[in-house]
Amino acid sequence: MALVLVVDDDAAIRRLLHQTLERAGYNVIDADDARSAMTAVDHHDPDAVLLDLGLPGRDGLELVPLIARRPATALLVVSAREGTDDKVAALDLGADDYVTKPFDSEELLARLRVALRRRDTVTGRQIQVGDLSIDLADHLVRRRGTEVHLTRKEYEVLTMLAEHPGRVVTHRQLLERIWGKADPRVEYLRIVIRNLRQKIEAPDPIGSLVQNELGIGYRLKCDT
Incomplete structure (x- = not known):
């Protein structure tokens, strides 16, 4: 153990x-x-x-x-x-x-x-979180076998969250990695998150996959 x-x-x-x-x-x-x-x-x-x-x-x-x-x-x-x-x-x-x-x-x-x-989530060039599959080599995202078309920023945000399923990724970490700086205006990030949710969650009767930690950041829902 x-x-x-x-x-x-x-x-x-x-x-x-x-x-x-x-x-x-x-x-x-x-x-x-x-x-x-x-x-x-x-x-x-x-x-x-x-x-x-x-x-x-x-x-x-x-x-x-x-x-x-x-x-x-x-x-x-x-x-x-x-x-x-x-x-x-x-x-x-x-x-x-x-x-x-x-x-x-x-x-x-x-x-x-x-x-x-x-620690064991990322295997090779493939990330699997629940029914989401992210192919890092081909930049493909599928949910329940169906391809999801994302913009570059949406893909980068999802990939960063998926690398740490269940863990809070802070606004600063996301902004520094994806936009290149910790811009104090997080509106850009919120817009990307909103659009990402619309694409990977609907219709989803069991709640949000991308969860908001108020004032801190976001986490990708992971079964416990």
């Missing part, structure tokens, strides 16, 4: 997460500060890290890029910080997801499953 590192200076939270994860079948190790967290990452090479931001000695945000540069490790921030700025900063630095305390254990487990699966 996957090995999960829980990093939190609150013993009660560590105990709760430890028990929740073990019941779900994960192997679990703990750390209560930044130094022991990075030692555990280096020595144990965990499959996933649940990281609190309020750590003694060093802010957890400083650890995000250090952990995120390990492509085989999924990183979920689990923090009491509710501000949009903290969420955007963590996601821009490479976190796979951001869960706010107090959290629902089942939702946390679902987000962890999505983050772990994300």
Whole structure:
């Protein structure tokens, strides 16, 4: 089973997460500060890290890029910080997801499953997310076997979201990669998202595939 590192200076939270994860079948190790967290990452090479931001000695945000540069490790921030700025900063630095305390254990487990699966989503030159198939070599998108005709910007946005299914991709990340800069006016992106939704979702009785994280960015819906 996957090995999960829980990093939190609150013993009660560590105990709760430890028990929740073990019941779900994960192997679990703990750390209560930044130094022991990075030692555990280096020595144990965990499959996933649940990281609190309020750590003694060093802010957890400083650890995000250090952990995120390990492509085989999924990183979920689990923090009491509710501000949009903290969420955007963590996601821009490479976190796979951001869960706010107090959290629902089942939702946390679902987000962890999505983050772990994300590592295996891209295979060769083909991306498959649900009933969407994206052929990177031929720039073709199909849904339920039917080709979907997209503009270049719509295709680029969809591809970036599909590379990280279930993960929030921030406005800044999308704008920098696709438009070449983090333009503070996100109207261009919103127009592309609106048109993309019309093409890949309708008719869709089960809800939006491209989900909006208000003030932060977008995520591509992924089964949990």
